[in-house]
Amino acid sequence: MARKKFASCRLKLVLLTSFIAWSTVLSLDSSPGNHSDELRIGGIVDLTTHIGKEERAAMQVAIEDLFSDVDLNSPTLLIKDSRGDPTRAVSSAKNLIKKNHVAAIVGLRTWPETFFVAEVGNKSKVPIISLSNEVPSWSDSNRPFLVNAARGQFAQMKAVADIISSWKWRKVNVIYEDINSAVSAIIPYLISALQDAGSEISELLPLIPTLSDHSLSKSLRDLKNGQCRVQIVHASAPLAAKIFTKAKRIGMMEKEFVWITTVDTMNLIDTFDASIISSMQGVLGVKSYYSRSTMQFKNFRFRFNRKFRELYHHEPFHEPCVYSLQAYDAMRALSLALTDGVPRSKSFRNSTNNSLMLSISGEKIVSRISESNFEGLAGAFIFQKGILSHERIFRIINVVGKSYREIGYWTEKLGFSESTGAASKYNKSMRLLGSVFWPGGPWSAPRGWALPTSAEPLKIGVPVSNSHKEFVEVIYDQLGRGVVVKGFSINVFDATLKFLPYYLPHIFVPFNGTYDSLVEQVKLQNYDAVVADTAIVAKRFQCGEFSQPYADPGLQMLITARTKNINRAWVFTKPFSTTMWITIGIINVYNGLVVWLIERNFEVENQNNDFREGNLPYQIGYMLYSAFKTLFSLNVDNLRSHWSRLVMVMWLFLALVLTQSFTASLSAIFSDRGNDLAIVDVETLRSTGAKIGCDGGSFVVVYLRDVLKIHPDNIVRIYSEDDYAQALVNEDIAAAYLEVPYLKVFLAKYCKGFTTSGPIYKVGGFGFVSIVSPLNCSGF
Incomplete structure (x- = not known):
């Protein structure tokens, strides 16, 4: 009996709970806040950041401004806090669509949030208006209800590259926030822009926002110990503040260091406190440009400041940043799409117009937004092929003292200028803008590199068995160790190093073997490079990468000066x-x-x-x-x-x-100075079977055999420059083939009794060899 009473009570309790749940649902559906004639707009922002707070204030200002003269009730703006978490953003979007029946959703600062919420919008046919600057161009192909209302900032990487090019820095370090959007969007544009400017990335340092102070210090010290002194920082404002604070502490904000930041940091520099600003002295940055002199902006700034104080009275007062302007423009585009065709009169408000607004389909809203054409606070709001026109102008600012100074502007395809007016003068070099205050106080431009505190020198191979000592000669001491390497090739290499915009530590390593074997050591990565009188021929290209020739190319015949018998x-x-x-x-x-x-x-x-x-x-x-x-x-x-x-x-x-x-x-x-010299040509030598000399370890042996068709038995290998003169005088050989640089040295040394004959056969000349990807190195 007890069990039956308990089961009966339990059944009554379940029925009562179900009744209460259904009553709650019915009350929600019939509540005044959910009337079918009420227009609602959803907003998903990250309220843990200053950007999210500004976006919320700007959206509310936009609704108050844009619906004040329209014949319908102002829509309700429902803000959800995503906290930067894509999962929370998706949950908020589902809640706004299913429970609150919003006409559209605005916000979503990051691409991961946008990516997942756009899928929800597609299924529900609700427009998703993203404020992410990193939405890829292909995103709208399979997401018809996604509209990107933020301007792409990829052009800023060209501005950064032009700054680098202005000071002729050839190597840079890139410090970036390691999130998927940054890696897939901005960084490839930076790499491409730097390559176009003739620079390359020395180190890529990815950092996560939750990186510990110890790990951050270690990563920055590794950069400090290298030779590159130019740092590009592409990170959010909170992470950038940590980077500069730590960099100053470990001595990386001193003389010879260069720091350049992107808009992600500089757009929020007004929110940094004095301690962060003090650690950023000398930093050069790119900041978004928007006109601050228009009446439209001045009116917005007044209303925005009042709204921001109302919402966040504990927050310090700041000027509105470009992100709040983008949020205002996005809400304006949405409002124009919703109110298209609605009477703009305050004389009466009726439910007919509200129903008209609510009846607009999501496809129509997206289409109207894509056709927008107005001058917004952040610039012209015009879509081209479904993409909002990107930023073309950026401010160039320099952190000095308690704030920063604006030293000029950069315009895409035009370059740098001191103003943005029609009469502005543009220059590809930033030096037009005047002096820059660099870290450590100097006004003179840093060279961008310094001697590394710890760096392994390059191992450069040099030949020991060289028959032409004027080009490379290794001199050993009594213990058999190579102590001095000299010669013309070494002098050319040393002179080249003086023009490099960075330090190149190196050591010369003697190698006793043929030139082909020496070049093959580069392929085997035993040496990083070869500095010698190395002929540039096809076979060796398979083992290393050659520099431009530094000596005359060519191969020519050397003979004794004989005269014809004349009466x-x-x-x-x-x-x-x-x-x-x-x-x-x-x-x-x-x-x-x-x-x-x-x-x-x-x-x-x-x-x-x-x-x-x-x-x-x-x-x-x-x-x-x-x-x-x-x-x-x-x-x-x-x-x-x-x-x-x-x-x-x-x-x-x-x-x-x-x-x-x-x-x-x-x-x-x-x-006739030649006294009517006897003519000697390769055809005569080949037909008479005359002996021909050449360098024994050189490619010339194969060239004579395979190209000039000299019989191998008639090729005499010579291993010393002085042996050529003796062999020609003694008629051991009828002629010799030498590369043009060797020939010039020989004729300068033996002024009389020898001359050249026949044409110059074009070969590659002399060049230096550096390491490349391993390839097959067999065959000529």
């Missing part, structure tokens, strides 16, 4: 050929005969009897003598006939040309 007694005949000499003689005889015939028959007083007197042999001899004499003297006046004089003038002109040509040709023969 100097008859050298005067060389200017003209035999045929030419015969032709000159015939013309000379013919000319004399013509003159003789004309003058012999010419009878006048005091006529010239030389053409008439004497026998026939005498007349012929006189005729030839007269003709030949005209080459050296003028005897036209002795002629009596005008026809004779005409013939003689023509002959004199021809004689002048002949004598001038003869003189010039003979002078060229005697002034």
Whole structure:
């Protein structure tokens, strides 16, 4: 009986509990706050942050401003605190949609929150208006109810890169907050921008917001011990404040250090207290730009400050930041989408207009917001291909004293300027903006690097068995240790290091072997680089990466200076050929005969009897003598006939040309510096089977064999520069092939008795080798 009574009581209790639950649900559905004609807008923000508090105040100001002149009741703004947790954000969104029946949800500062809440919006067909600056461009492809109302700030990374480029810093360290949105969005843009500016990242330091002070100090000390002194900080304001406080404590805010921050920090610098500002002295930063001189902004600032004090009277007073302006503009776009077509009159308010507002579908709201076109507080609110136009202008600020100073502006595709007006002058270099106060107090720009306190030097291989000591020579002491490395290649390397914008610790490691084996050591990572007279050839590219050539490329033949056998007694005949000499003689005889015939028959007083007197042999001899004499003297006046004089003038002109040509040709023969050197070419050497010398451990051996088709038995390997001269003089070899830099050194050392011959075959020249990814290093 007791059990039956207990079961009966238990059943009555369950029924009573169910009745109370249903009564509660019915009372909620019929409560005054849930009337079907009441418009509600949801807001999900992180109220544990200053940004979330500003966004809440800006949203409420926007509703009060935008619905004050519309013929309907002001909507109810229901704010939920996500605390930065995506799970809480999703739960809040479901609650706002299912229980409160909101027309749209605004907020969601981070991409993880936006990502999950957008899925809820898609299923419920409720517009989700995100205020995250890191929403990827592909997000709207499968989320039709998601609208990103915050401006993308990817262009700020170009501004940071231009700052780096202005001071010609080639290496930077990047400290960033390790959250998925930062890694997937901003950091790749920074890496790309730095590459375009000619800089590279030396160290990437990811930090989590909950990182302990000890771990943060250790990470920063590791950066301090390196040589790079340029630090880029991309982190939220709370984490950035911890970073700078700790950096000052360990001595990283001193001379030679450079700190550059992004908008995530600088947009909230007005909220930092004096202790944080004091630890940021000399920091250079990029801050979002918006006009503070318009009447619209001044009115908003007055109402915003009053609302913020009302909501958070214990919070210190601050100027509204760009995030509150974005929240206001987003709420304005939503309000315009909801009130499109509603009478804007205060004369009466009716439920018809409210019902009209509530009947707008989520698709229509999204479409109207995407078609927005107005000048907002944070800039032009215009969508292009579904994406809000990104920020193009940023402020460049410098932390000095108790606050910061605005030193100029950066505009995308234009560069730096001192103002933003139409008459502004732009420059790609930040130096236009004047002096910058750097950490540690100096106004002169830091060089961006320093000697590292702990760094392993690069191991650089140098050849020991080098036949050309003028380029690389290793000198050992009595104990057999390499103590001095010198030569032209070493001098070029040392001179190059002086132009590097950072310190490069290194040691030279002697290597006894062929050049191919030396380069292969780089592939095997036994050496970090090779500094030598290393020829740039295809085979070696498989083992290392070459620098630009620092010596003339080419391969040329070296021979002894020999002359042809020339009979100097008859050298005067060389200017003209035999045929030419015969032709000159015939013309000379013919000319004399013509003159003789004309003058012999010419009878006048005091006529010239030389053409008439004497026998026939005498007349012929006189005729030839007269003709030949005209080459050296003028005897036209002795002629009596005008026809004779005409013939003689023509002959004199021809004689002048002949004598001038003869003189010039003979002078060229005697002034030939080469004394008519014997010609030697590779075809002759190949056909005669002559011996050809080359460096024994060089690629030239393979080049002669495979390219110039010299028989291997005719290739003589030589291992000392001095042996070339002896082998050529003794005719052990007919010629030698040397690379052009070696050839110049040889001819400078042996000034007489040797010369070059034949064409210069183009090869890569000399270069330095550095390590790359391991590849196959076999074959030529």
